[in-house]
Amino acid sequence: MAHTVTRTTAAVARVLGQQCSIPVRAGSWWANVKMGPPDAILGVTEAFKRDTDPKKINLGVGAYRDDNGKPFILPSVIEAEKQILNENMDHEYAGIIGIPEFCKKSAELAFGADSEVIKEGRNVTVQSISGTGALRIGAAFMSRFFEGNKEVYFPKPTWGNHIPVFNDSGIPHKFYRYYDPNTVGFDFQGACEDLMNMPDKSIVLLHACAHNPTGIDPKCEQWVALSDILKKKGHFPFFDMAYQGFASGDVDNDAFAIRHFISEGHQIALCQSYAKNMGLYGERIGAFSFVTCNKEEADRVMSQLKIIIRPMYSNPPIHGARIVQKILSQPDLKKNWLAEVKCMADRIISVRSALKEKLSKEGSSRNWSHITDQIGMFCYTGLKPEQVERLTKDFHIYLTKDGRISMAGVTSKNVDHLAHGMHEVSKLCRTSQVTSKVGSRRRFAVHKSTLSVLISSLRPVIFDVDGGADDIFALSLALRNPTLVHVVAITTVLGNTDVYNCTNNVLRTLQVFNRSDVPVYVGSGKGLVHSVPSDNFFGDDGLGDNIWSEPLLLNPQITHAASFLSEFVSQYPGQIVLVATGALTNLALAQHLNPSFLRDLGELYVMGGAYLGKGNVRPGVEFNFYADPSAAEFVLLEAHNNTVVTLLPLETTPVLPMTWRVNSFGTINSPHVEFLNKAERKILSRPTWMPNDQLMASIAMSSSLVQTAFFADGSVLTEGGDAKGLLRIDYKSTSYNLKIITHIDEAAFQTFMLNSFRQQSCQSCGCRCDCSDQGGLHLHVEIENLKQKLVEKENHILTMETNFLKEADKFPNGEMAAISEELLTWQDKYSRLYEAHKRVQKVNQNLEDKLLRIVDKCETEKNALTTEVANLTRRLVDEKFNVTRLQEENERYRNDVNLAIQLLQCKPSNFVSQRYDSLPTDMQQKVRMYVSSKRRQSDGNGNVQAKPEMKTIKVPIPTYPPTAMVYSINKGTIDKDPVPEEKVNQPVDIVSAAIMAKILEEREKERSLTRHCDTCYCARQRCSKFTQTTHSEPPPPDKPNNTTANSNKVGKVGSSAMAVRNRINEKDKEKPNHVEISIEMNPVVEKPKTIHFQGAWENEADATSLFKIKKPPNNHNVAEGILVNIDSMENASIKSGTSDSSSLSWQSKMSNTANSKPEDPDLISFDKPAAAPSKPGDGEPRITGPRHCSVRMQVGSNNILLDNVVDPFTPVLYKSKTSDPLVHAARSRSGSSNSSSDEPVASTKKSAFRTETEI
Structure with missing residues (x-):
């Protein structure tokens, strides 16, 4: 019913569309519209409404609430509304600009009110x-x-x-x-x-x-x-x-x-x-x-x-x-x-102060002064997303994930709960940070003061260097300025020297500066795609090729630099400053390991590239980008959506005289300067000095050195030969990923470098400290921070102790014992529940495994049943077709019987002849063709040549499926000349009833159907096929050489079973011992080539040369064998096309009389009767390609019938050869004394083949 309604609806829609010329829509216009993301603030409100906890607080809504958490309507607004209602104003449209x-x-x-703008x-x-x-x-x-x-x-x-x-x-x-x-x-x-x-x-x-x-x-x-x-x-x-x-x-x-x-x-x-x-x-x-x-x-x-x-x-x-x-x-x-x-604003201000005070009373050591410094309805608490999530989950306080709270939602009743929750989540997160940092010390070996530095105002910095003397100089500047930055770790990469020399150079620098607390991580020793050899600009080891008297005592960490960067930066999102003075390979690998690496960085400083065409490798190409252009391109590409890279190009660095570098630093008496002089001894003889890496480190510590910069969208060429590593700037792009420094304060930079290596006053205690003494100023800063925290912790412990003693005084000893006992009971109950839970989980696992096995078994049985249903369905279709065909034949036979009964009851006088002109056109054509055929069979005296008797032996051998051809081998003689054309075409005036019966019988045969495939019924047609093969053997001298050559006839090759019948004219009594052979080609290729033959065999050797005898001849001279002499048959050429005469049934086209002699004894006629359709069975090959209803394929000039076999072969027409041992045996018998045989001798001359096929 559903299918019927659907078809009806579709038909109605199609008709309406045709009549009204309106296209009918097949589906929804909005089927491809995607679901939009929910609003963040409204989502907070929805979650708040679903919560049933009585202490829940909604701090996401951007609307003012009074101290009871209710919406507040201003009295002035109420008064204004009353006046408007009393004035009975209309509700007409306002102007486009509103009420003036x-x-x-x-x-x-x-x-x-007194603004000049309004007055003018x-x-x-x-x-x-x-x-x-x-x-x-x-x-x-x-x-x-x-x-x-x-x-x-x-x-x-x-x-x-x-x-x-x-x-x-x-x-x-x-x-x-x-x-x-x-x-x-x-x-x-x-x-x-x-x-x-x-x-x-x-x-x-x-x-x-x-x-x-x-x-x-x-x-x-x-x-x-x-x-x-x-x-x-x-x-x-x-x-x-x-x-x-x-x-x-x-x-x-x-x-x-x-x-x-x-x-x-x-x-x-x-x-x-x-x-x-x-x-x-x-x-x-x-x-x-x-x-x-x-x-x-x-x-x-x-x-x-x-x-x-x-x-x-x-x-x-x-x-x-x-x-x-x-x-x-x-x-x-x-x-x-x-x-x-003013009252609403004052309430917000007072709530801010109350929240800060409550946080202090909770014992929070965090600086919450920003709560009161901020202004307005909203407050940015500084809480991280994980802290916000815990605040919502554990304390039922709802706010946006960026830590924003609406101060209007804070009241005097819930401020205590809010302060307690904020303190707990910030304390827990800080404790977890301490734990992770202490734990990471085993993994990353970060110094124990990292946490205090991150909490303080110092900037934590990681240096990614390539180990040359310029990188060592830059690193020394950072180590000499502990009040500006704190070096958290150092990573090494291939550059001025190989990565192992680079690592040793960094370790030696830390040893000279007494900074063994800074961990060093070995990075990549080759580029992502291309590897560039080290330039050895500062010596083979990158550090002046010096022979150091002190042995190297420090060792690097075992963790790869990229792994360290990706994990460590994610622990301190937005806080770490990364300074890269070498190739960007480690950064690219870290970004690949952690897609949020660049986003989690606080700042990223990169020394590399040239934006004005200057280069130190070749024009426009700078060494750091040239060392690994693929890594540089990847980092700049990922920076688009994550961060802005502060880039120091090669052209920005000032070119200083080498005399200034030698003289200025020569006046400083410091072991650090002496170490740097040794490291740069290979270049001190040059006329100029370009402190590229030194400038990058100085800018990272003091951004005031930068005078001008611009934002741009940059990328790096990764291919192109000499252009590889070139920095490209897209000045038309609307997005940017680079902040390119163009000018710096040169004098301030020089002063900064010199002051970094001179003795400084400690900002915390005022003493003069030498940074070479185990960290110098850094230790003072750390000590002060620890002292501050120690005081805060002591106060907090004292407060907690006092509160605990007060609470303990409330409970007597007996009550405490009862509580302790109850606690033990609950612990035991929890243990039992936990064990039961584990057992239930195990049972569930077993049930799941069993269910999976049952599902697999059911799936296998389902597949087997599906296959069986498919086979049964195919068989049912075949049987249904057979039933339909039998019903049609039964109906036809019933009609024939009824007609026969009526005809038997009629007298001869009841049959009336019809006038030719009164018949329909198609009947006239049938009559004309039938009469012409009869006239050709009669001689000039009006005598009709008798049709020779035929003996047929069916030989089932494989042939071209699915139809069959019946080959009728006619050995009769042709004595008479053809009937003149004018006699054949002579018109007929009266058509007798006998002729009409014959015509109607032929017409009934044409209506029969033959099934060629599993899905359709194809109308059967008649057509003819003629081929001719001429043999070189001359005819006997006593026989005329009249060969009927029927060549280049048109027709089609059929597809049912093929039968070959060898017919010999029964009238020729002078030649006994004839042989009849009928070969039937079966549709199933796998069947044996079994041949049934009949005849008197005098030469058994001739017979066995053609057949392998399976059963000897019986009393009726019928034997069975297998055709083995395939060479005795030849392929006949195939012609295809159409012909007006293709509808004729070619039974015999040769005119023979009773006493005529065979003119061409080797003339073989092929005739195919209607064959039953082949029914595919189990094991038969099936069709594998696309199949047409006509089941035919045009190949060149050949029209070939396809079938359901996998590799169908080309249909072949066979002809009998004069070397056939059977025919030879028949000829031998014709010359013997046994002249009483009923079978004529088959003479051997030229042979013409004709095939007739019904499709």
């Missing part, structure tokens, strides 16, 4: 759909009309909706540094650097106040500096102000940045929202403003803003705008509103 009075008051709130009419302000709608209006306008660098730069991080709003408007985005995870504060230096390095006239988005999500705002003096940078670079400031008044409690203080930028001459864009500061979240009320140059320009901008708004949302809502208008227009309402905003 609302727009005016919004501009005064932002710019100030230079502002353009329109009402928007809250802050998001304002952003969209501004982005659409900038996309159409902004003529500068059409890229927007967001602070990192920023509000999540900023990015899709600008991207959907067709403006790509990038980021500038804003949040510093080390200080949990504003990265002022990084922001200034990025603003200076971005392209001129770019769009810069700024949070006017209460930065979302960090809550970190620049100070007033920092706003002034940022304004100067933007003005100098020509950047366009795009302000988002969603928390005016809500940040500090004063609307004027929160608008400082906007008003200062306008006073400095900036033309700004401003987005406002009244969702937070008036609590109108659902009213979606906001405003968008432009500050232009003059009023005429403002009018033009306003006209374009109307064009943008009209198709976007046409008109803004009016109710919320009327509320804001009422509040800002009436002095009393505005005064109340300002007080209410």
